[in-house]
Amino acid sequence: MPQGVPTSVPDDGLTTRQRRNAPLLVVHTGEMKGKSTAAFGLALRAWNQGFPIGVFQFVKSAKWKVGEEAAFRALDQVHTDTGQGAPVEWHKMGEGWSWTRKQGTEEDHAGAAREGWAEIARRLRSEAHGFYVLDEFTYPLHWGWVDVDEVVSALRERPGHQHVVITGRNAPAALVEAADLVVEMTKVKHPMDAGRKGQRGIEW
Amino acid sequence: MPQGVPTSVPDDGLTTRQRRNAPLLVVHTGEMKGKSTAAFGLALRAWNQGFPIGVFQFVKSAKWKVGEEAAFRALDQVHTDTGQGAPVEWHKMGEGWSWTRKQGTEEDHAGAAREGWAEIARRLRSEAHGFYVLDEFTYPLHWGWVDVDEVVSALRERPGHQHVVITGRNAPAALVEAADLVVEMTKVKHPMDAGRKGQRGIEW
Numbered sequence: 125m126p127q128g129v130p131t132s133v134p135d136d137g138l139t140t141r142q143r144r145n146a147p148l149l150v151v152h153t154g155e156m157k158g159k160s161t162a163a164f165g166l167a168l169r170a171w172n173q174g175f176p177i178g179v180f181q182f183v184k185s186a187k188w189k190v191g192e193e194a195a196f197r198a199l200d201q202v203h204t205d206t207g208q209g210a211p212v213e214w215h216k217m218g219e220g221w222s223w224t225r226k227q228g229t230e231e232d233h234a235g236a237a238r239e240g241w242a243e244i245a246r247r248l249r250s251e252a253h254g255f256y257v258l259d260e261f262t263y264p265l266h267w268g269w270v271d272v273d274e275v276v277s278a279l280r281e282r283p284g285h286q287h288v289v290i291t292g293r294n295a296p297a298a299l300v301e302a303a304d305l306v307v308e309m310t311k312v313k314h315p316m317d318a319g320r321k322g323q324r325g326i327e328w
Numbered sequence: 329m330p331q332g333v334p335t336s337v338p339d340d341g342l343t344t345r346q347r348r349n350a351p352l353l354v355v356h357t358g359e360m361k362g363k364s365t366a367a368f369g370l371a372l373r374a375w376n377q378g379f380p381i382g383v384f385q386f387v388k389s390a391k392w393k394v395g396e397e398a399a400f401r402a403l404d405q406v407h408t409d410t411g412q413g414a415p416v417e418w419h420k421m422g423e424g425w426s427w428t429r430k431q432g433t434e435e436d437h438a439g440a441a442r443e444g445w446a447e448i449a450r451r452l453r454s455e456a457h458g459f460y461v462l463d464e465f466t467y468p469l470h471w472g473w474v475d476v477d478e479v480v481s482a483l484r485e486r487p488g489h490q491h492v493v494i495t496g497r498n499a500p501a502a503l504v505e506a507a508d509l510v511v512e513m514t515k516v517k518h519p520m521d522a523g524r525k526g527q528r529g530i531e532w
Contacts, residue, residue: 165365
């Protein structure tokens with residue numbers, strides 16, 4: 125539990141309140157499970173605070189995240205019906221990004237990843253959301269499909285109050301450098317070591 | 329993303345399907361943020377699969393988890409209204425456990441923790457839930473308030489199909505030994521290092 129005591133106070137000319145409320149860039153990386161699930165757990169807090177949520181999944185097949193998607197679509201409906209929480213938009217690369225409505229035949233994953241990032245950059249500039257989950261976005265960065273320096277500068281220059289959480293293994297050094305909070309999920313023990321495969325309610 | 333290829337297949341007389349569907353004991357430990365948030369992210373999947381959820385928070389003050397609680401109460405209501413997902417029960421130690429309705433004056437935290445565990449043990453025996461989050465339960469174990477061996481044997485002997493996720497620092501060795509999946513959240517970088525305190529939508 126946070127004890128509310130910073131280990132140092134920087135000489136940056138900001139008040140504690142300004143510093144406290146600065147929007148965060150968060151990276152969940154490492155080899156182990158929990159990177160995306162922790163990002164979606166954070167999104168629950170954002171939802172409750174009324175921050176409009178945008179989820180962008182950089183995955184070929186998003187079948188492993190259907191549980192979270194269904195729950196957040198239900199929470200979006202709660203917001204529509206009652207005003208509680210915040211709106212949630214959920215987009216995935218796998219079937220062609222939702223805003224383009226291209227279907228199925230997308231074979232150019234690098235192109236799709238670049239197209240996804242271009243849309244996110246537009247949304248950051250126009251302050252479209254308050255809380256972004258860029259799920260598994262480290263992969264297109266790591267593979268060189270999307271330019272890391274361009275991403276870092278768009279993130280550094282984003283206006284207003286927009287939190288961004290990026291998940292995935294192999295987070296590039298420049299992204300870690302730019303981030304405010306970086307968590308590495310480390311394996312201690314995994315059921316696959318005992319010959320088990322994934323199962324519903326846990327993996328998806 | 330799971331590749332579905334176990335690194336070894338044990339000689340335990342079980343079929344792959346039996347092994348696959350064995351209920352899991354999961355531990356999220358380590359010094360860093362993300363332990364509870366990842367547990368609640370997993371609970372979203374369980375909700376979507378229709379596993380009745382029981383959350384038990386072993387914390388004096390649960391103010392840091394209000395976002396998740398509000399979102400899961402909304403999801404419980406969605407289940408009541410539409411049948412989608414699963415019911416969610418949420419109990420916390422801080423104000424006296426919900427089922428006892430004691431208010432405010434609880435000063436005996438060790439006693440409250442033991443009482444919480446006794447109720448969870450009863451629920452495990454009667455298969456009350458399909459997915460349990462024992463949030464920050466490692467602390468009463470670490471401090472010796474609740475007996476680790478008793479907990480481990482109740483978990484090992486739990487009937488039916490009940491997943492259990494336990495979060496907190498300093499997970500006792502016997503608990504790690506009994507767990508199927510253990511993730512350690514490791515700090516790479518934290519905003520408090522840069523003189524920032526916690527903020528809404530991130531810490532609560």
